[in-house]
Amino acid sequence: MSVTRTSAARTLTALTLGASAALTTTTLSATAAYAGGAPDYSTVTVDRQAVLAGEVTVGGTYSCTVPDAATTSGPGTIGVELVMRSGATTSGSVAVVCDGTTRGWRITAPAGSLGPGRAWVHGHVEVTDSAGNTPWNVFDTSVTVVRRG
Numbered sequence: 001m002s003v004t005r006t007s008a009a010r011t012l013t014a015l016t017l018g019a020s021a022a023l024t025t026t027t028l029s030a031t032a033a034y035a036g037g038a039p040d041y042s043t044v045t046v047d048r049q050a051v052l053a054g055e056v057t058v059g060g061t062y063s064c065t066v067p068d069a070a071t072t073s074g075p076g077t078i079g080v081e082l083v084m085r086s087g088a089t090t091s092g093s094v095a096v097v098c099d100g101t102t103r104g105w106r107i108t109a110p111a112g113s114l115g116p117g118r119a120w121v122h123g124h125v126e127v128t129d130s131a132g133n134t135p136w137n138v139f140d141t142s143v144t145v146v147r148r149g
Contacts, residue, residue: 041067042098042125042137044078044105053149056082056090056114058121059106064098064137068129073099076127080107082143083120088113098127116147 042064050058058080066074079093092109121143124136 040137041065041127041135042076043102044123044125044139046121046123046139046141046143048143050082050119050143050145052111052114052116052145052147054111055108056111056145057106057108058082058143059104061102062096062105062125063100063102064096064125064127065100066098066127066129067135068131071130073097074127074129076125078105078107078123078125080121080123082109082114082145083122084114084117084145086113086115088115090114096125114145116145119143119145 042062044062045060046058047060050056062078064076066072074097076096076098077093078096079091081089081091083089090109090112092107094105094107096105097103119142121141122138123140124138126134126136128134
């Protein structure tokens with residue numbers, strides 16, 4: 001008869017990981033980052049699944065503001081690139097309204113050689129300020145591409 005010993009730390013780690021996995025929601029929050037150190041002016045979530053049906057569709061929610069106090073709202077753009085380990089990529093963008101309201105966004109792009117599986121999402125939110133500058137906030141996450149239809 002063999003005896004298996006498990007440390008308390010290992011048991012707690014396994015329980016914590018299991019509980020964390022059970023609490024996972026249906027969207028991933030992608031944290032925006034601005035390379036210039038400017039404050040973030042957008043928040044983006046990305047749905048956990050992208051749908052492949054001739055084209056590929058990815059979406060989520062967003063909220064953004066114009067990066068200067070003189071203007072309360074303005075147009076913006078969300079752009080994304082999906083990249084698979086095989087090297088297959090696609091990209092697209094959608095016009096958005098930046099006024100601080102949380103709204104849904106959806107981009108449909110040519111699938112190219114994308115197939116089902118894990119894809120990395122590299123995205124950005126760009127908003128033109130009153131001076132004509134267009135700073136970007138960037139976000140990165142991953143999604144599962146699923147075939148439908």
